[in-house]
Amino acid sequence: MDKNVNIDWSNLGFSYIKTDFRYISRWKDGKWDEGKLVEDNKITISEASTALHYGQQCFEGLKAYRTKNGKIQLFRPDKNAKRMNDSCRRILMPEIPEEKFIDACIKVVKANEAYVPPYGTGATLYIRPFIIGVGENIGVKPAPEYLFCVFCLPVGPYFKGGMTPVNFTVSEYDRAAPYGTGAAKVGGNYAGSLLPHELAAKKGFADCIYLDPMTHTKIEEVGAANFFGITKDNKFVTPKSPSILPSITKYSLMHIAKEYLGMEVEERDVFIDKLDEFKEAGACGTAAVITPIGGIEYKENFHVFHSETEVGPVTKKLYDTLYGIQFGDIDPPKGWIVEVK
Incomplete structure (x- = not known):
């Protein structure tokens, strides 16, 4: 054109x-x-x-x-x-x-x-x-x-001055109901998240973390993105729940962690009171690919992962690999790329 x-x-x-x-x-x-x-x-x-x-x-x-x-x-x-x-x-x-x-x-x-x-x-x-x-x-x-x-x-690129970790607080609000529409990408889920996001922002956080609506003990989503953590023994872990929106970025990162970086991958419960099992953490989605998580506030405690200012090495490698595939610099898995001709 x-x-x-x-x-x-x-x-x-x-x-x-x-x-x-x-x-x-x-x-x-x-x-x-x-x-x-x-x-x-x-x-x-x-x-x-x-x-x-x-x-x-x-x-x-x-x-x-x-x-x-x-x-x-x-x-x-x-x-x-x-x-x-x-x-x-x-x-x-x-x-x-x-x-x-x-x-x-x-x-x-x-x-x-x-x-x-x-x-x-x-x-x-x-x-x-x-x-x-x-x-x-x-x-x-x-x-x-x-x-x-x-x-x-x-x-524009999500991170203007390079990828920087941001902090999150745990919300008392639910993003979705048990057996509700959490796994569907419907507008009501987002309307319900506006107030919790505003409350988190007023406290100085990037956004809030939602726990599972049934027990309020497990991480489900980070704002409008999916959560992942890198354990101290180098596993890629991400929450499993019927009320999480299945992020295409998350499933792509799971594949990259396993096939490109040789990591073990687990989709399982992630308990909010066991954050110390992770050396790095991030939120993933279409907009940012990965937003590194510096720390999470839960009740009166603030848990820091790798650093509040530096991106962890595994998170950086995951980001660089997926970004490279999306922009055509790294060979993609079969069927991932559709050329616009």
Whole structure:
């Protein structure tokens, strides 16, 4: 694409920028239409849409990366498609065929190619697919129609001045209910997290840690990210629970820890009162890849892992490996990369 966009790539943050095209498809009478690219970034829906009243909506987040040789690639979009369908099933929305999901993402990236940041800036093109229940429906039941949309925007590197550990406090609030929607990427989970996040920020922490809703003894999530720890005998450990959102970054890191770094990997209970089993800890997700955890406040105690100022060596190696795969500098496992052609 020849278009020049006037963007200072080195000073991008994580905020909305309107790009040229987005994708929209409607589900009606039991099927999705073909879908199309449109220029208008506004959606008009009925005032009685279930997305507005009953929270019938879900979303995804993934990125497109520019490689050293100028190619553009997506990272494991099939996993985002699968997770979106898991979310749809949980709240009775129609599923999106995986090919349609990936095709929509590719179409949007190609149409907005000028907004894919150059290699070496650390910036990426963030892609946001979402599905909302629409149509005229005031009863508490699934919507008569749905919209599947995908838009994108360039975002800056999460760590502007290099990767730095941050501190977290344990929240008294629950992120999800036992047997609730914690494993689905639905907006209500995020609405409920706004207050606990604000309370943590007022105390000077980056965000809060949520414990399991049943017993309040085990770590579940770190803000909107998944937790992992590196034990003193060098195992990669991450919590296992039916109310954790299954992070694609986390499962990628588990594979990298085992296959690239030769570590043992355990998905199991992580008890909040046993933090001293870990020499390093981090939060992982699409935005930052890894946010190193300096320390965690729990009740009256503050537990420091590797350091409050320096990133631990294992965390750094995990980050560098995954980052290298995403930007095309390290050979990926089979099927992880989809090139945008």
